Amino acid sequence: MTAGIASRVAMLALTGSLVMSSPLAVASGDAVVAARQASMKAMAAAAKTVAEMFDGKRAYDAADFRTAADTLRTRTGPVLIAEFPSGTLGAPSGAKAEIDQARPEFEALARHIGGLASALAAKAETAPAQITSDMRMGAMLPTDGGSLLGKRPNAVHVDPAKLPAEHLLHLILQDCSSCHSKFRRKVK
Secondary structure (H helix, E strand, O other): OHHHHHHHHHHHHHHHHHHHHOHHHHHHOOHHHHHHHHHHHHHHHHHHHHHHHHHOOOOOOHHHHHHHHHHHHHOOOHHHHHOOOOOOOOOOOOEOOHHHHOHHHHHHHHHHHHHHHHHHHHHHHOOOOOOOHHHOOOOOOOOOOOOOOOOOOOOOOOOHHHOOHHHHHHHHHHHHHHHHHHHEOOOO
16 A cells, blocks of 8 residues: 555656646746646645655654645645636646536545545644554555446445545545546646
């Protein structure tokens, strides 16, 4: 499971760096696109911080965990939806114009990520001085039903507040990957 988190964090970090380095987006002067890109970069950095703490690549610090989780919480859900208004999609941005055609699906993903991020931030508010076993992903935890073939129709849905912090991060990264694969074009 740790390798999956690491690969998703690497993808998000790469996405953030590609988005921010796009000369087209910077040259466009589009404030909405620039703000959206800065927000994505901040979320990627926050997710990387938390993932590295759980992977042992960064020393765990409860205050840093709270800050990173709060960054994810404040930039997802309705805030994330508002960062993608019509007229700011497509070139030069990496956001596909298809977001408008699939707006309900896009907004559902943004709200789902927001719910997960809020649960993670709530856990971070009471985070102990060290990572404890109840913060870790455990064997046999129910997931959202994802598979290579898509979501299972009878998937078990668990209250995010009942999931360990590491599992919440994993689900957030899974949602980010889903959204990027459907709604983000590669900027060359």
